[in-house]
Amino acid sequence: MITAAQVKELREKTGAGMMDCKKVLTETDGDMEKAMELLRERGIAKAAKKSDRIAAEGLVECYISEDGKTGSVVEVNAETDFVAKNEEFRKFVADVAKQIVDKNPKDVDELLNQESISESGKTVQDVLTDKIATIGENMNVRRFTRFETTDGMIEKYIHGDGKIAVLVNMTSGDETLAKDICMQIAAARPEYLDRDSVPAERVEKEKEILKAQTMNEGKPEAIAEKIVMGRLGKFYGEICLVEQDFVKDPNIKINKLLADKGAKVIEFARFEKGEGLEKREENFAEEVRKQMQ
16 A cells, blocks of 8 residues: 555655656555656656756746636746747646636645646646656746736736736726737836835835935935935836836826726736846856766
C-alpha cells in the first residue's frame, strides 16, 4: 500500500508530478531509490535539477470569458526567450490564464494545486512539471490578477508577442475606448489609478525630495511649499492613469477622455515579462571552469 507520505517525499526529491510519483512507487513496491531511478529513466525527474536556474524570460498572457465579464492576466517564466516561442509552452500559459478565470484561485499556490482544466487527473503543478521535463528548462507561474464585473466590461491588450499584457476593468464606454485605455497603460506605465490610490508614504517621500530640490535651487523657503505643490501635480501626472496625457492626443487628459464617454476605470493591471527579476549573465569560461573542478 503506497502512502501519501511516500508520494510527497518522492515528489519533493524529484520534482515529478503526483500521479507519476504514485505510479512508479506502485511499480517498485514502494522502493524509493528504485522509484527515483525509474523517474530519471523516463526523463521526469530531471525537472527537479532545473529548479535553481533563473527563469526571467517567458510570456505574459490574458484571457477573457466569453461573456466579457471575467478576465485574467498571468506571467509564466522560463529561462530563455526561445522557449517563449515554443507552441507547447504557449498553450500551457494560455490554459493557465483560462484556469484562473474558470476556477478563481486566491493565489499562485492554490492555482498550482487545482486540478488542471486541460489535463484531467493532474494538478496545474503536475502539468507544469511535465512541461519542465519535456521542454528542458526551469519554468514557474510567477503571478496573476483576476478581474470580475457585473455591469461593466473587461478588456485586454497584449504587446510585443507576450512581452507586455494589460487587463482593464471599466464601466460604460465602448470597445474602442477600452482598447485605447489598455494601450495607454502599456505605453505610459501608470503605477496607480488616481491620486487616492497612491500610498501616503509615497507622496510624503516625494514631497521631501521636491522640497530638497527647491531649497538646493536657492528658492526661499516661503515659496518652496508652493513650488513643491506645483511639481507634485507633475508627479501625479506621471504615475496616475487618469491624470496622464493621452498618448494618441497629448492635449487631452485621460480623465477627460473617460468623462466625455461617460466611462470610468475601476481597476487595471499591467504585467511586463521579467520585470523586477534578475537575469543571469552567462559566462561560458566560468561555466567550463566549474564543470572541470
